[in-house]
Amino acid sequence: MKPSGLRRSERPMVWLFLFPMTAIYVLMFIFPSLRAFYISLFDWSGFTASMRYVGLGNFRELLGDDYFWSVAFVNTLKILFIGGAIIFAIAFLLSGVLSTNLRGKKIFRAITFFPTVLSPIAVAILWSFIYNDRWGLLNSTLKLLGQERLILTWMAPEHLFGSILAALVWMNTGFYCIILLAALDRIPQQTIESAYLDGAGEMQVFWRIKIPMIKDILATALTLWAINAVKEFGLLFAWAGGVDIPAAGATNLAVKMYVTAFGRRVTVYRMGYATAMGIVMFLLVALLVFLISRAFRSEVFEY
Amino acid sequence: MIFFKKLLKILAKAFLVAWCLFSVLGFIWILITSLKTNRELFKNAWGLFTEPQWDNYASIWTSFKLSRNFLNSIYVVSLSVIEIILVCTPAAYVLSRVKFFGSRALTSLVVFGMGVPFQLLLIPLYFSMHSIGMVDSLFGLSIVYCALSIPFTVFLEMGFFRNLPTALAEAAYIDGSGPIKTFLLIMLPLGMPGVITAAIFNFVSLWNEFLLALTFLNSDTLFTLPVGLFGLQTSMQYTGKWTTMFAGFVIVTVPTMVIYMLLSRKIISGLTMGAIKE
Numbered sequence: 001m002k003p004s005g006l007r008r009s010e011r012p013m014v015w016l017f018l019f020p021m022t023a024i025y026v027l028m029f030i031f032p033s034l035r036a037f038y039i040s041l042f043d044w045s046g047f048t049a050s051m052r053y054v055g056l057g058n059f060r061e062l063l064g065d066d067y068f069w070s071v072a073f074v075n076t077l078k079i080l081f082i083g084g085a086i087i088f089a090i091a092f093l094l095s096g097v098l099s100t101n102l103r104g105k106k107i108f109r110a111i112t113f114f115p116t117v118l119s120p121i122a123v124a125i126l127w128s129f130i131y132n133d134r135w136g137l138l139n140s141t142l143k144l145l146g147q148e149r150l151i152l153t154w155m156a157p158e159h160l161f162g163s164i165l166a167a168l169v170w171m172n173t174g175f176y177c178i179i180l181l182a183a184l185d186r187i188p189q190q191t192i193e194s195a196y197l198d199g200a201g202e203m204q205v206f207w208r209i210k211i212p213m214i215k216d217i218l219a220t221a222l223t224l225w226a227i228n229a230v231k232e233f234g235l236l237f238a239w240a241g242g243v244d245i246p247a248a249g250a251t252n253l254a255v256k257m258y259v260t261a262f263g264r265r266v267t268v269y270r271m272g273y274a275t276a277m278g279i280v281m282f283l284l285v286a287l288l289v290f291l292i293s294r295a296f297r298s299e300v301f302e303y
Numbered sequence: 304m305i306f307f308k309k310l311l312k313i314l315a316k317a318f319l320v321a322w323c324l325f326s327v328l329g330f331i332w333i334l335i336t337s338l339k340t341n342r343e344l345f346k347n348a349w350g351l352f353t354e355p356q357w358d359n360y361a362s363i364w365t366s367f368k369l370s371r372n373f374l375n376s377i378y379v380v381s382l383s384v385i386e387i388i389l390v391c392t393p394a395a396y397v398l399s400r401v402k403f404f405g406s407r408a409l410t411s412l413v414v415f416g417m418g419v420p421f422q423l424l425l426i427p428l429y430f431s432m433h434s435i436g437m438v439d440s441l442f443g444l445s446i447v448y449c450a451l452s453i454p455f456t457v458f459l460e461m462g463f464f465r466n467l468p469t470a471l472a473e474a475a476y477i478d479g480s481g482p483i484k485t486f487l488l489i490m491l492p493l494g495m496p497g498v499i500t501a502a503i504f505n506f507v508s509l510w511n512e513f514l515l516a517l518t519f520l521n522s523d524t525l526f527t528l529p530v531g532l533f534g535l536q537t538s539m540q541y542t543g544k545w546t547t548m549f550a551g552f553v554i555v556t557v558p559t560m561v562i563y564m565l566l567s568r569k570i571i572s573g574l575t576m577g578a579i580k581e
Binding site: 011018020025028029036039093097098108109111115124125134135202227230234238241262274275279281285286 | 308389424533
């Protein structure tokens with residue numbers, strides 16, 4: 001479609017329309033993003049004017065920070081890949097069922113999507129009710145079913161991350177499920193039916209027809225997941241209960257970064273160092289987005 | 304083979320039912336528990352209450368400032384959404400329909416912002432806002448929200464404006480209508496579904512926003528609902544008044560749930576549209 005152009009005399013209007021957005025965006029988004037790279041070169045407590053230039057010192061320290069890599073970074077990667085694999089597997093399964101002629105489809109769709117509109121803090125509280133070892137939903141249901149040997153202290157350090165990951169999966173699956181569902185609903189029914197008539201099995205139809213035909217939306221969904229998974233903060237931070245040194249199982253890059261900068265009771269206030277962590281997060285997202293767009297660019301499928 | 308296929312389908316359907324049942328039963332369990340006493344909860348987590356403890360609700364409502372948090376959230380989120388729509392809509396309109404020097408570059412710059420985790424700019428932005436006295440203010444927070452919502456909102460609205468027919472705008476030009484008039488009277492009403500979608504998307508995501516609210520607000524009189532809920536959760540863990548906390552959870556989630564039930568269709572399409580619409 002050809003956009004309708006403006007006449008020469010109306011050109012100033014373009015700037016009038018664009019100015020508020022561009023001004024706010026440049027001043028409050030682009031400028032701080034660029035300034036982050038500058039701040040990361042300093043040792044700075046934030047609330048004083050004195051910034052000590054340390055060059056790449058923050059990054060050097062970060063590289064040697066074993067806890068940052070072996071706990072925070074690894075947990076973020078686990079959320080990204082293990083959590084992501086589970087989320088997309090369940091989302092595909094649910095959207096596959098939801099795309100058939102199912103009775104009560106709309107209600108199922110609405111319930112599946114519901115966790116998306118809940119605040120992550122509410123989700124953290126909800127799951128702490130589920131996991132409580134004395135009266136939680138999980139353990140008391142296990143007791144009811146006579147499966148006492150499965151009862152665990154779900155929020156004990158050794159199980160904490162897995163328990164949080166389950167909550168994360170529950171919270172995020174609905175969103176990706178509904179996106180995939182919308183994509184699946186766009187595939188012409190004939191294409192699938194004729195494939196079945198040609199003798200294709202369920203698996204073949206899924207991998208050879210459905211996946212290629214929803215490729216563009218799948219790429220978008222994966223990109224959104226990559227960004228959201230790295231940013232994930234509220235659920236883990238609320239789980240940690242606002243303490244200054246959150247449990248290892250509740251620490252990812254975002255939590256570590258926040259605590260390093262703004263940890264409340266123990267004053268850390270290492271702004272340069274925390275910003276360096278923010279840059280690591282940015283680079284991780286950039287790398288993932290690049291890889292996803294690379295992987296999906298080849299062979300564009302035409303409807 | 305056919306038997307196997309049938310079985311697979313039944314299992315998948317059963318999984319969907321179980322997945323949804325889990326959410327529904329979980330909420331019923333919370334509703335029941337919120338009316339129990341602590342002792343009843345400890346004795347039998349699945350049991351009913353002997354007498355509904357409405358006190359749980361009364362005490363959480365008075366001892367925590369949930370109503371205050373609620374009003375703060377309504378204020379800051381509504382204000383932000385208005386700012387976002389006012390700032391982004393004209394820009395998205397121009398970017399999607401007019402070619403001018405730098406339009407490509409500006410569009411890429413805006414879209415680029417969608418891939419930036421806020422953690423990158425959190426500290427620089429915090430201290431910029433600090434230096435102009437805009438920290439610990441709901442208005443300041445609303446501007447932060449507005450700025451950080453620009454990339455996705457512009458991207459989303461551009462998708463809508465791009466697909467509008469040009470004929471009407473052309474006709475308006477021929478009739479001598481200026482660009483502002485054309486935009487306000489013709490193109491904006493046509494693009495309204497996009498604007499509403501963007502408003503719903505931003506409303507829901509800002510309503511639940513936690514990191515920025517936690518960082519930019521210090522006084523508890525200004526806390527938004529997620530921050531207030533977070534405070535409630537931390538303090539409840541020490542007092543051990545569990546069933547009261549269930550009541551707090553209900554108070555906070557029921558309005559969301561009611562609005563969601565009324566508008567689920569609009570909300571679902573509002574939240575997923577950006578991904579689907581190319």
